[in-house]
Amino acid sequence: EVQLVQSGAEVKKPGESLRISCKGSGYSFTSYWISWVRQMPGKGLEWMGRIDPSDSYTNYSPSFQGHVTISADKSISTAYLQWSSLKASDTAMYYCARPVLGGDAFDIWGQGTMVTVSS
Amino acid sequence: SYVLTQPPSVSVAPGKTARITCGGNNIGSKSVHWYQQKPGQAPVLVIYYDSDRPSGIPERFSGSNSGNTATLTISRVEAGDEADYYCQVWDSSSDRPYVFGTGTKVTVL
Numbered sequence: 001e002v003q004l005v006q007s008g009a010e011v012k013k014p015g016e017s018l019r020i021s022c023k024g025s026g027y028s029f030t031s032y033w034i035s036w037v038r039q040m041p042g043k044g045l046e047w048m049g050r051i052d053p054s055d056s057y058t059n060y061s062p063s064f065q066g067h068v069t070i071s072a073d074k075s076i077s078t079a080y081l082q083w084s085s086l087k088a089s090d091t092a093m094y095y096c097a098r099p100v101l102g103g104d105a106f107d108i109w110g111q112g113t114m115v116t117v118s119s
Numbered sequence: 120s121y122v123l124t125q126p127p128s129v130s131v132a133p134g135k136t137a138r139i140t141c142g143g144n145n146i147g148s149k150s151v152h153w154y155q156q157k158p159g160q161a162p163v164l165v166i167y168y169d170s171d172r173p174s175g176i177p178e179r180f181s182g183s184n185s186g187n188t189a190t191l192t193i194s195r196v197e198a199g200d201e202a203d204y205y206c207q208v209w210d211s212s213s214d215r216p217y218v219f220g221t222g223t224k225v226t227v228l
Contacts, residue, residue: 035217045154045162045205047217061215095161104209104217105152105167112161 002026004034004096004110011116012086019082020113022096029077030054032098035106036070036081040092048094051079086117121210123220130226137193139223141206144187149208151189153182157202165204166191193225201227 007021022034035050049060053072060070069082079096094113097106124142131137141151151169154162164173166182169189179194193200206220 044222045156045207045219047215047219050217059216063215097162100167103167104150105164105207106154106162107164107167107173109161109163 002098002108004098004108006094006096006110006113009114009116011118013119014086014088014117016086016117017082017084018086018115019080020094020115022079022081022110024077024079024098027098030074032101034072034079035097035099036068036079037095037097037106038064038092039095039112045095048081053077053079086115088117088119090115091117120213120215121208121218123206123208123218125204125206125220125223127221128224128226130228131193131196132228133196133198135196137196137200137225139191139193139204139206139225141189141191141220142187143189143208146187146189146208147185149184149210151182151184152207153180153191154205154207155200155202156205162205196225196227198227201225 005023030053033050036048038046048064049070051058051070051072053074058070072079096110098108100107153166155165156162165176165180169184170182181192183190204223208218210218
């Protein structure tokens with residue numbers, strides 16, 4: 001079964017750092033980009049950026065460039081989303097997603113990781 | 120950057136047809152994908168490339184795209200179709216290439 005499994009919910013304080021993960025299985029991890037999508041409470045979906053796990057090339061939305069870092073370790077089929085200094089406004093559900101082969105529709109989604117940032 | 124506009128809400132009686140629109144400048148020239156998101160769950164792809172259905176998606180779900188509007192149609196609506204629906208396109212000219220619509224809450228009366 002093709003799936004993306006994300007790490008568990010996190011509760012952090014402002015200014016703290018955090019890395020969440022997304023592990024792919026059931027397919028060739030290096031053959032598909034992985035994107036990260038944010039969903040703030042009660043709001044819509046926002047594309048944050050993506051990574052090509054084969055060479056770790058990344059693209060970021062201007063809205064998130066410089067505030068998050070996307071990385072991957074192809075040896076363990078895992079992508080990461082990282083913050084060096086969290087803000088309360090980072091409180092959201094974060095999804096990783098994989099597009100269809102050669103396309104731009106996301107057919108596989110992780111279950112989501114809820115990040116809560118509160119003092 | 121490219122903007123996709125959806126109505127905030129659509130209400131429909133069971134057994135009837137729901138139509139959810141997604142407006143964008145010359146969207147007919149792009150491929151449109153649709154996602155269903157139920158409360159507490161990750162999005163699920165229900166239509167891709169305007170009108171294709173992934174495996175396991177009922178034939179009741181269909182899509183079309185022309186001019187400045189794409190439409191997701193849900194026929195013979197069931198209670199289980201109550202969810203948020205998002206359209207999405209790829210905008211190759213943008214530095215934010217994956218664009219999601221604003222989302223539509225479908226309520227089954």
